[in-house]
Structures are given as structure tokens and as C-alpha cells.
Amino acid sequence: MSDVAAGLTIEEEGGRVILVPTGDWIVDTIARFASEIARIDHDIDPGRVSIDLSGIERIDTAGAYLLARPIHRARDGVTEQHFRGDHATARRLIQLVLEKAINSEPEVEDRRFGFIQAAGRIGAGLEAAWKEMIATFAFFGHAITSFASTSARPWRFRMTPIFAVMEVAGVNALPIIAVLSFFIGAVVAYMGANLLETFGASVFTVELVGIAVLREFGVLITAIMLAGRSDSAFTAAIGSMKMQQEIDAMRVLGIDPYEALVIPRIVACVIMAPLLTFAAMIAGIVGGLLVCWSALDISPQFFVTRIHDSVPIQNFWVGMSKAPVFGAIIAIIGCKQGLDVGGDVESLGRHVTASVVQSIFMVIIVDALFAMMYLELGI
Amino acid sequence: MSAVSAPLIEVRGLKTAFGTHVVHDGLNLEVRRGEIIGLVGGSGTGKSVLMNTMIGLKRPDAGEIFYNGRALGKMADSERARLESHWGVLFQGGALFSALTVRENVMAPMREHTDLPRSLMTELADMKIALTGLGPEAPSKFPSELSGGMRKRAGLARALALDPDVLFLDEPTAGLDPIGAAAFDSLIRELRDALGLTVFIVTHDLDTLFAICDRVAVLAEKRCVAVAPIDELLQNDHPWIREYFGGPRGRAAHQAREG
Incomplete structure (x- = not known):
């Protein structure tokens, strides 16, 4: 099974933005569309986006996730108007991904570096060493x-x-x-x-x-x-x-x-x-x-x-x-x-x-x- | 959806032994493309050993494993690596990397095999984790902070990270509560239907066998004594099979499906 290169064209039609993915939309092939999809997700009202499924060959959950991004925030939920064409499994996968997954925003880790943070870390280290010493004495006892x-x-x-x-x-x-x-x-x-x-x-x-x-x-x-x-x-x-x-x-x-x-x-x-x-x-x-x-x-x-x-x-x-x-x-x-x-x-x-x-x-x-x-x- | 036909994996004349203790002898098994096949057998009959041999972790002492007609033992490293990147494996204990968070665990195979941008990887990992039924707090936890059942789900999320073609599951529902187990079953079936997965499940969960397995292989007397859809197995008069499915638990699971 060799992969068919994935493609994506974007058309405008009657005020709607239509995404036309083609080829294999699988985890190995979709990397280069990530930024484009993110831009659409950011700029365009999800109610105006439709996806034309007919050009897709194979699709997996990663591809479905990426395609679902621009429409997942639609106010009235994802409906018929968001889809064009047909595909054996794409629509089902997109729905599966939508209902199960896209709900949590990834947490942002606190990773600041600076004088106060460094001092904080030193303090935490000292406190840990102190506690460790007390614990060792307790264990000794x-x-x-x-x-x-x-x-x-x-x-x-x-x-x-x-x-x-x-x-x-x-x-x-x-x-x-x-x-x-x-x-x-x-x-x-x-x-x-x-x-x-x-x-x-x-x-x-x-x-x-x-x-x-x-x-x-x-x-x-x-x-x-x-x-x-x-x-x-x-x-x-x-x-x-x-x-x-x-x-x-x-x-x-x-x-x-x-x-x-x-x-x-x-x-x-x-x-x-x-x-x-x-x-x-x-x-x-x-x-x-x-x-x-x-x-x-x-x-x-x-x-x-x-x-x-x-x-x-x-x-x-x-x-x-x-x-x-x-x-x-x-x-x-x-x-x-x-x-x-x-x-x-x-x-x-x-x-x-x-x-x-x-x-x-x-x-x-x-x-x-x-x-x-x-x-x-x-x- | 997929045509249940050509064998994807074929085990032929397999013999495995630990020292003088022979676990399998002359074992034959076919796994067809797109099917969910269950493997049952008493404790210590070598179900996990068979799975480990099929995924190449253990060398067979005799016999061979074929993928798409190609012998696993004779493949070049590159071909083998390509094949392995299309497998998802869930080990019995989850086998998560304990030094990584759940999210990093799921991202690990993506980092290794794809060139996705990091932010998308994170989102995909979170999606897989949510798919397996874990809550939004799970991704940033470490495996040691999870319960056994949650670890299993996280393990499944990692197995699904690259949307594999073949999924090997070693007792996926053991230790899950019945609601979780049922959700697990339906997720597996849904993924199979949507992605055309082939799923190999080692299980003792009769509900899983009745609910989602297309065929069930029975491991006894060091080989597969029967491979058949469950309804046919129920008619089988091999003593172990009759005891297994005819016992109170087997009957209850059967009735649950009929009802």
C-alpha cells in the first residue's frame, strides 16, 4: 500500500469557502497542510466552511481531525451544509472525531525562565534537601x-x-x-x-x-x-x-x-x-x-x-x-x-x-x- | 465495509518453546484483512506468547509468520520497519513509558515516524486520548498517576497514534469496569468500520467475544483447535470449548447478546 500524495485546494462559491482535499489524508501525508488549515480555522467563520469529501482516497483519524478543525466551532453544530460530495468513511470519521475529541484545549505549560524563577528553583531545591535530611533522620530513628x-x-x-x-x-x-x-x-x-x-x-x-x-x-x-x-x-x-x-x-x-x-x-x-x-x-x-x-x-x-x-x-x-x-x-x-x-x-x-x-x-x-x-x- | 477475505497474517507450523517446555507445536492461524479476531485459551496456554511471536518480539523455534504472504523472519530491516509502523500494539499492562506523560507517550510514535508540526501532534495526541475515553486532565498526567484501566486506555491511544492497519490487543478489557469495557468494545468496532482495521484481540472477556469478534480462535493442546465465528464455536464439541462457552459466564454473555 503506497500512499497517494495528498492535496488541498480551496474554492469560494456563493459566499462559502469549500475545502477540497484530494488523495490520501493520513498521518503520513498531512503534515504540510497543518498551517493552512490552522489559518482557515483562525480566519474564517466556521459556518461558512464546507468540505468536499469526494476527492479523498484514504483517510484516517489524523486526516479527519485536520479536516474537522475549521468546522468544529460552528455555532449550530456540524450539519449537512458543511459537507459536499461523498466518501465511504470520511464523514463518519469526521463526526467521530468531532464528537469525541475536539473539546479540550491543550494545556499550556508554565516554562518561564528568569531571575525570579531561578531563585525559586534554588529555594525549592534547598527546601527539598532540608526535607530529605529530616526524612533520612526519621528513617534512621x-x-x-x-x-x-x-x-x-x-x-x-x-x-x-x-x-x-x-x-x-x-x-x-x-x-x-x-x-x-x-x-x-x-x-x-x-x-x-x-x-x-x-x-x-x-x-x-x-x-x-x-x-x-x-x-x-x-x-x-x-x-x-x-x-x-x-x-x-x-x-x-x-x-x-x-x-x-x-x-x-x-x-x-x-x-x-x-x-x-x-x-x-x-x-x-x-x-x-x-x-x-x-x-x-x-x-x-x-x-x-x-x-x-x-x-x-x-x-x-x-x-x-x-x-x-x-x-x-x-x-x-x-x-x-x-x-x-x-x-x-x-x-x-x-x-x-x-x-x-x-x-x-x-x-x-x-x-x-x-x-x-x-x-x-x-x-x-x-x-x-x-x-x-x-x-x-x-x- | 472491507471484504473479509484474503489472509493478512498467516501463522504456519509455529513452534515455540521455553527450554524443554513446549508452548506451541504445529500451530496454524490465519488473520483476515479487516476482521476482528479473538484469541482465547486457558491460562498458560501461550496466548500472549503467540501475540509476541506474531509481532516479532519472539523468534519462533519452528514455523513462520507471513504478512501479506511475506515471511516476517526473512524480511529486510527496512521492510520490517515499514510494516511495524503500521502496527499498533497494546500490551497487557499498557507498557507506557513511565518517564513521559500520557500525551508524550502518544506523541512518541508520531515524533519517530512523521514530520507533523509539534502543535498538531499535541492536538492529535489529545484527540486519540479523548477517543479512548480519557478525560481532559489525563494527557498531562504521568502513567504512575493513572489507574490500571486508565493506563489501558492510554496504551490504546498510543497504539492508535499512527492510525495503524493492524491492531494487536492483549487483554484490552481486563480490569476495566463493565461500562468502560463496553465502550472499549464499541470503540474498537467503530474504528474497524471507519478505518478498515484488522484487529487481533487476546481476551478472556466473553462479552467482547460475543459483541465484536468476527471469528474466535481457540488455543488448546498447543495449537489452534478451532477458528470460527462464535456461533459455530458454540456448536463445537471439543471439551474445553464446551466448558468455556457452556459455563455460566459463557451462557450469560450469550444471552446478553441474544437479548
Whole structure:
């Protein structure tokens, strides 16, 4: 079925304007008449317009709509006088379109751009951020009470999902975290080797690696990987459950979604974060050790002895103490964003992004708070 | 209006399987130009799978689908694309793009395949949406703000966006209230009469079958056991067909039409 080109001629006859459409009036062919028809619709009294249907080959609802435009506002309704000639379906289609459709004016969207609008948007953004923060704290509180009430009845802890999350979010993340931390340790050692050599103090590279990795990098690498890897997974999983109404189904079945979805993830993250951090520390130190060995001729035995002697053990405990906190932050933000997902895919994407960004942001802020706290404590 | 005659779509010797689970085996079906054909079958007999295979979303494991005598699997991409632009498909859940408003959903195929000016596209989209019985507030809503039935209508509006020649509907009236379902039926028939559409409906709605389907295909035992106008099907003594149409709901729908 190839299309016959559409045509339109306009005739005047006895004070009436007669539209004579010819050929195929279908969605593929009518584009070029849109402005002409709009002009007629605008300029000419609909009572004076007639349409000659006899030249039309094929017509669909789009064509019928366009032809109906100039007459749809006729005061006495569309009557016999608006039509000339005959066509198997055109008149019927035009009537169908007229009676069902042309009644609503398309809404005009408010899309102004200007200083006030920009300021308004900034304000709205700030308010949204403020509300989001309060909501996250509320969620945090809810998760804690939920955890407390479950702890009062420990048999209510769901061990299967806890172990499943521990495996997926924890054990499976081990290789990547170890590799990243290894290289960070190596980079720190190179950096230190270069800088300290100028002072002839290259042996202090060992302290540099030990303190940096134990105190900060081990736990930060772990937290950032958890945020990027598991947090997005939590949000996506819970979010799609939300979209499929699975969360609603849980509620009506008397299953508390906090107990079933949120608590296991928090528990698993709180347990796994320190373990992963420990692995990251070991890997980072090994990275530093290898660099020291190859670039500075510091033997592994000497490296280990020196770490023992001159890197206080507090550094290790400082790093480890932060890990469960970061784990909890990451799990809570991931679950919160997941439960906030609305009905559409767009919001799923938005919340996954938000959850990763927020958790990395929070991890770094809290890390800074820890640093200040330990400084004051003199640890 | 249109002569109900030459097959527009022909399914020949179709076999579909998921792993070892064979859904269709040696299935034959003809869809004639200008007819409204209903497809019925028990749950899990592969009605939607058949529809998805007919529109090329799933490759048949054996057999072939012919459009106007041309095999779907052997068409060049350009020919296939041209064919597809003349199809309208309504999926079971509506399958609207959730990031777009209803109006933008309906405009999506127009933007892709036509060069209509934007204002006319908007008006046409609003017209299609109104045609399917949605109110004037619907076009600017997002799919997530609509009820299931409204989503179906919006899905139909999108399926009709390019005034297709063939309309595939997967359970269009499921989840609609009876008034809405009846309006849906009459809209489909009206469009068929006015535009010469060919309509393929997967449905469980007996009222739809009785009210608008020219022929009904019955899917059972992995193939189409019968394809006939509904009055002939009522005489068929295949046990499943007798149970399907002879049950209380079938009788009620039959009486509704007779009455």
C-alpha cells in the first residue's frame, strides 16, 4: 500500500469557502497542510466552511481531525451544509472525531525562565534537601526502634537474608576492595618514598603507609566500595519491589518491611564492614610493603618490625571503630532511598543515584567528624 | 465495509518453546484483512506468547509468520520497519513509558515516524486520548498517576497514534469496569468500520467475544483447535470449548447478546 500524495485546494462559491482535499489524508501525508488549515480555522467563520469529501482516497483519524478543525466551532453544530460530495468513511470519521475529541484545549505549560524563577528553583531545591535530611533522620530513628524491638525478640531476626546480604554485599566485594586497597597502599608508599627521600627520611615511608592505611584508607576504600556497589543494589532491589507493590503486599500480609528488608541489610553491613576493612588494611599494607621493598630496599622483615614498633595500635582501632558506623550509614541510606521510590522508572534511577551520592557524602562527613573527635581525644 | 477475505497474517507450523517446555507445536492461524479476531485459551496456554511471536518480539523455534504472504523472519530491516509502523500494539499492562506523560507517550510514535508540526501532534495526541475515553486532565498526567484501566486506555491511544492497519490487543478489557469495557468494545468496532482495521484481540472477556469478534480462535493442546465465528464455536464439541462457552459466564454473555 503506497500512499497517494495528498492535496488541498480551496474554492469560494456563493459566499462559502469549500475545502477540497484530494488523495490520501493520513498521518503520513498531512503534515504540510497543518498551517493552512490552522489559518482557515483562525480566519474564517466556521459556518461558512464546507468540505468536499469526494476527492479523498484514504483517510484516517489524523486526516479527519485536520479536516474537522475549521468546522468544529460552528455555532449550530456540524450539519449537512458543511459537507459536499461523498466518501465511504470520511464523514463518519469526521463526526467521530468531532464528537469525541475536539473539546479540550491543550494545556499550556508554565516554562518561564528568569531571575525570579531561578531563585525559586534554588529555594525549592534547598527546601527539598532540608526535607530529605529530616526524612533520612526519621528513617534512621525508625530503623533503630525497629532494630531494638527485633532485638527484644531475637528469634525474629531473619538469618537467611542476613547471610545472603553478607555474602553478596560482603564476601563478593572482597576481591575488588582488596585490590583497590593494595594499589592505594602502593601509591601512598611511592608518594612517601619520593617526598621523604629528599629529607633523607625515606624509612618513615613505613609509618606513612601504616598510619594512612590503618587510620583512613582501609576503612574509606571499603565504605566507598560498599556505597557504590551494595548501596545501589539495595536501592534498586527495594525500589523495584516498591514499584511492583511487593512492599504493599508485605504490609497487608502483616510482614513489617523494616524487619524483613531493612534490618537484615543493616545487620549484614554492620558485620561485614569491619571484616572488609580488616582485609583492606592488610591488602594496603602489603601494597606499601612491596613498594618499599622494590623502590627503597626496605626488606619485608624490617617493614613489619618497624610497623610493629612505630605505628601505634590505636591507628588500627581508630580505623576499625569507624567501619560499623559507615556500614550502618550506607545500609540505612540505601534502604531509605529504596523505600522512597515511586511508581515510575525515572524515580528508581533518581533514587539509586541519590543513594550512592548521599552515602558517599555522609561517609566522608562522618569521617571528618571522627577525625575531629579523635583529635580532641588525643588518640 | 472491507471484504473479509484474503489472509493478512498467516501463522504456519509455529513452534515455540521455553527450554524443554513446549508452548506451541504445529500451530496454524490465519488473520483476515479487516476482521476482528479473538484469541482465547486457558491460562498458560501461550496466548500472549503467540501475540509476541506474531509481532516479532519472539523468534519462533519452528514455523513462520507471513504478512501479506511475506515471511516476517526473512524480511529486510527496512521492510520490517515499514510494516511495524503500521502496527499498533497494546500490551497487557499498557507498557507506557513511565518517564513521559500520557500525551508524550502518544506523541512518541508520531515524533519517530512523521514530520507533523509539534502543535498538531499535541492536538492529535489529545484527540486519540479523548477517543479512548480519557478525560481532559489525563494527557498531562504521568502513567504512575493513572489507574490500571486508565493506563489501558492510554496504551490504546498510543497504539492508535499512527492510525495503524493492524491492531494487536492483549487483554484490552481486563480490569476495566463493565461500562468502560463496553465502550472499549464499541470503540474498537467503530474504528474497524471507519478505518478498515484488522484487529487481533487476546481476551478472556466473553462479552467482547460475543459483541465484536468476527471469528474466535481457540488455543488448546498447543495449537489452534478451532477458528470460527462464535456461533459455530458454540456448536463445537471439543471439551474445553464446551466448558468455556457452556459455563455460566459463557451462557450469560450469550444471552446478553441474544437479548
